[in-house]
Structures are given as structure tokens and as C-alpha cells.
Amino acid sequence: MRIPLIRIVWTLALSSALLAPAKIEEWKDVQGNTFNAEPVEAFGPFALFRTATNAGRRLPWRALPAEECVRFAEQTGNKPDPAARWADASGELTGRLRGYLRTFQDVNLVTADDRTYPEPELLIVFYAEASASGSWDMVNKSIPLYQALRERHAGQVAAIQYGVNHTVQDHSDMILRTKAPWLLVLHSEQQRIPALFRLSPRRGEFAIYALSRDGVPIFGTANPDEAGVTQFFADANTLLALLRPGNPQGWSDRAHYQAALHARQHQQDKAGPVLVGNPLVAGKLKQAGILRVEAKIEVDADGKVTNVTIKDDGSIPANLIPQLAAPLQRSAVFVPAVDHGRFVAGTYDYLLEVPR
Numbered sequence: 001m002r003i004p005l006i007r008i009v010w011t012l013a014l015s016s017a018l019l020a021p022a023k024i025e026e027w028k029d030v031q032g033n034t035f036n037a038e039p040v041e042a043f044g045p046f047a048l049f050r051t052a053t054n055a056g057r058r059l060p061w062r063a064l065p066a067e068e069c070v071r072f073a074e075q076t077g078n079k080p081d082p083a084a085r086w087a088d089a090s091g092e093l094t095g096r097l098r099g100y101l102r103t104f105q106d107v108n109l110v111t112a113d114d115r116t117y118p119e120p121e122l123l124i125v126f127y128a129e130a131s132a133s134g135s136w137d138m139v140n141k142s143i144p145l146y147q148a149l150r151e152r153h154a155g156q157v158a159a160i161q162y163g164v165n166h167t168v169q170d171h172s173d174m175i176l177r178t179k180a181p182w183l184l185v186l187h188s189e190q191q192r193i194p195a196l197f198r199l200s201p202r203r204g205e206f207a208i209y210a211l212s213r214d215g216v217p218i219f220g221t222a223n224p225d226e227a228g229v230t231q232f233f234a235d236a237n238t239l240l241a242l243l244r245p246g247n248p249q250g251w252s253d254r255a256h257y258q259a260a261l262h263a264r265q266h267q268q269d270k271a272g273p274v275l276v277g278n279p280l281v282a283g284k285l286k287q288a289g290i291l292r293v294e295a296k297i298e299v300d301a302d303g304k305v306t307n308v309t310i311k312d313d314g315s316i317p318a319n320l321i322p323q324l325a326a327p328l329q330r331s332a333v334f335v336p337a338v339d340h341g342r343f344v345a346g347t348y349d350y351l352l353e354v355p356r
Contacts, residue, residue, distance in 0.1 A: 023075065024052050029063045039072045040216050041079050042257065044243035045250035047072055048216055054198060056216040061257040069260035082121050082213060086114035086158075091213025093195045094119050100193075101160065101183040102172075109172050112183050119213060120158035121243055124236065126182070127200060127207040129164040130174045134223060135206035139178045141226050142208065145233040147181060153240040160185055162196055165203050208232050210239070251277030251333040255303065259335040259343075266338040273299040273348040277333030280324065282354045290316055293324055295350040301343045303336045305329045 023038040027049070037049035037057050047064055049057040061069060080090050089095045101112040126142065129135040139161075146159055159182035163171040171187040191197050195215025201207050201222060208229070209220035219235055221228045242250050255276040262274055280293060294311040308325040310316070316324070328350070337346025 027068060028065065029059065029068075030065050039075045040212065040214050041076055042073070043212065044245075045253035046242075047257075048212060048218075050214075050216050054217075056212070056218050058218060061253040064257075066256075066260035066263070069257050070264045073257075073261055082119040084118055086117040086119050089114075089119040089213065091119065091215075093123065093193070093211060093215030094213040096193055096195070096215075097160070097185070100186040100189045102186055103183055104176060107176065109176075109184070117158060118155045120156060121213065122157045122218070122236065122240060123211045123213060124157065124159035124182075125196060125199070125209045125211060126159065126161045126180075127164050127205075127209070128161050128166075128174055129201075129204060129206045130166055130170040132204050132206055134225070135164075136174075136178070137226070138206055138208065138224055138229055139174070139180055141229045142233070143178070143180055145229065149233055149236055149240070150181075152237065156240050156243065157236070158183070162190055162200065163187060164200055164206060210236055246278075246281075248277055248279070248331065248333075255333050255335055259303070262335045263338050263341050263343065267341040270339045271337065273297075273303070273337045273346045274335040275332065275348060275350070276335060277331070278352070279327040279331040280352055282352065285352070286354045288320065290320065290324075291354045291356065293350070293352045295325070295328065297328060297332065297334075297348040297350050298345070299334045299336055299348055300345045301336050303334045303343075305332055305334065306345075 024036050025038070026034050026036055028034050035057065037051045040048045040050050043058065046058045046060055049059070051057055064072070083089050086094065087098060089098060098114055099111070101114065102109050103112040104110070124146070126139060128139055150157055161175050161180060161182055161184050163174070166174070166187065168187050171184070175184050185193070185196065195211065199207070199209055199217065205223055207220060207222045208224060210218045212218060218239070221232050224232060241247055258274060258276060262271065285291070285293065292315060296309045297305055298307040300306050305328065308328045310321045310325050312321060334348065336343040338344065
């Protein structure tokens with residue numbers, strides 16, 4: 001069964017003929033609202049869920065109470081990070097695609113060497129229809145935007161093309177003629193990949209989706225014009241930026257999630273503070289000739305830094321020490337220390353060594 005597409009931003013509501021996942025349960029947010037979904041993965045500063053209709057639901061961690069954060073972690077387990085090689089991908093969708101992606105060498109369609117590509121955190125899928133002129137426009141307008149996105153977020157994102165109502169010849173000709181810089185799903189395999197097939201639009205239609213590596217829809221757009229394509233890539237850029245651990249905009253949500261786990265893991269013992277957001281940037285330190293920063297950081301029971309003492313071993317010019325202490329005290333984000341499940345004040349031994 002194929003389904004019509006609707007305009008989707010951030011949270012999708014899609015119908016599907018597939019059976020609901022087996023782990024659909026009720027969840028509650030901090031405001032007491034409930035929803036039914038299956039937890040999929042800790043997606044940077046977000047909790048990513050799959051609904052009974054195979055839609056994606058993405059919530060910032062702060063929207064979930066601590067007990068729900070713990071429950072999410074218990075149910076999703078220790079999901080590995082994206083693999084350095086797509087050949088080792090563990091995602092439900094990225095793993096399923098191994099061996100079924102094609103690329104061009106000159107004019108020859110060959111199997112893509114998935115040992116040379118990292119497993120993406122975000123997978124962009126172009127649903128292209130050769131008989132629809134708007135589909136050609138979508139692909140052509142996406143090419144420079146995708147290239148810029150891939151350069152800006154190297155290793156985080158990849159794109160594939162899925163043919164809608166294509167013959168084998170249509171399938172290869174469209175990507176060859178547009179010289180699109182992404183991979184092509186093997187034509188004979190397309191309908192056997194549920195995560196992709198269930199999103200396939202009707203004849204004459206086309207679309208772009210952003211999926212997680214498990215195939216969970218995150219956002220997308222149907223039959224996009226130039227403005228729609230531009231907006232899609234703006235949304236993708238925003239999301240990929242938030243997925244980076246070094247982005248301060250995601251630190252508070254990451255800390256909320258990690259604090260819940262930190263308290264639960266240390267119900268019967270003690271543990272020190274955990275650094276979530278480090279405002280000192282190795283590249284900038286290197287430019288200033290600083291290769292090592294060692295400090296004692298006092299963190300209160302709310303995770304707020306109350307004092308920073310930079311170790312003065314003579315390697316850092318005296319006038320720069322306050323300039324290092326100030327951002328650590330003002331902007332560093334911590335999970336507080338724990339004493340038998342209760343947050344308490346603690347001291348963090350900070351060490352940043354800059355590669356030469």
C-alpha cells in the first residue's frame with residue numbers, strides 16, 4: 001500500500017499499512033500529557049520515538065520527567081554510536097542498505113563501497129519521479145544545497161535516491177543525467193525495504209525526507225518547490241548542528257537526560273560531577289599557544305559552577321588565566337555530583353590537552 005504525503009515539519013503524522021511496533025507504550029511529559037510510542041534512540045538533545053503509525057516523534061529531553069528519561073535509557077539499551085564505516089552500520093535502515101547502494105563511475109553503475117562511507121546520523125531520501133518535471137527541479141535545486149550541507153556536517157549526513165514508479169532504465173538515467181552526488185538504492189531492492197517503501201508517494205509525486213539511521217521519519221516535504229527545498233535543507237542544517245555534542249544549544253537538554261541517569265546509576269554509592277558542555281575550544285587554545293589546561297571546578301547541587309581554580313604551572317601566561325576561568329565558570333554545563341541518588345555539591349578535576 002502506498003500513501004499520500006502531506007507537508008511535514010519536525011514531527012510527522014503518517015498512516016501506514018504496516019503493523020504497529022511491538023513496544024508501543026504510554027509515555028508522559030513534564031506537563032502530564034501522555035502519548036503512545038516506542039523509544040528508538042537518544043538522538044543528541046532529543047528523545048526519538050516511533051509511533052504506532054511508524055511516524056517519528058522527537059522531544060527535547062527537558063520535556064520528559066527524570067523517571068521517563070531513565071525508562072527510555074533502559075528500553076533502548078546501549079545503542080552504539082554511528083559506525084566509522086557504513087559496512088559496519090548497526091542502524092535498522094542503514095544496516096539494511098548495506099550492499100544495496102549504487103554509484104556511478106563515469107557512466108557505469110557500480111556497487112558503492114560502503115567501507116569508504118561513515119554511517120550517517122541523518123539519512124536524506126530523495127523520492128524522485130522521472131515523469132514529473134517538478135521532481136527534476138527538486139533534484140537539481142537540491143544538489144548544491146546538499147553539497148554545502150555535507151561539507152558543513154562531514155560524516156553526519158548522507159543522501160540516497162529512491163525511484164518512484166521507475167523502470168530500471170529510468171532509475172539509473174535520472175541520477176546519471178542530473179549528476180546527483182548521492183547514492184542510488186538498487187532498483188530491485190526498493191520495495192523490500194519497508195522503512196523506505198511505506199513513504200513512497202503516489203504516481204506523479206515526489207518528496208524529500210530526513211530519516212534516522214533506524215528509518216524513523218523526522219521531517220520532510222512533499223512535492224516541494226524551490227522554497228520548499230531551501231527550507232528542507234535549512235531544517236536539516238539546524239538539526240545536524242544540534243546533534244553535535246559541542247553545540248551549547250543542546251547542552252541543557254543533554255544534561256537533563258544525563259542527570260536522570262547519573263542519579264539512578266548511583267543509588268547505592270557516590271559519584272562526582274559530569275561535564276556535559278565544555279566552553280573551551282581546543283583550536284582556539286592552540287592558536288593562543290596553550291596546549292594544556294588543568295583546573296579544579298566546584299559544582300553545586302544544581303549543577304552550577306561556583307568556583308574555578310586554574311592550575312598555574314607556568315605554561316599559561318598569567319594574564320590569560322582569568323580569560324580561561326571566566327568561560328568555565330559562566331558557561332560550562334555539568335551534571336552535579338550524586339550521593340546515594342541525591343544531588344550534592346562536588347569538585348570536578350578538569351583537564352584539556354590540546355593535540356600538537
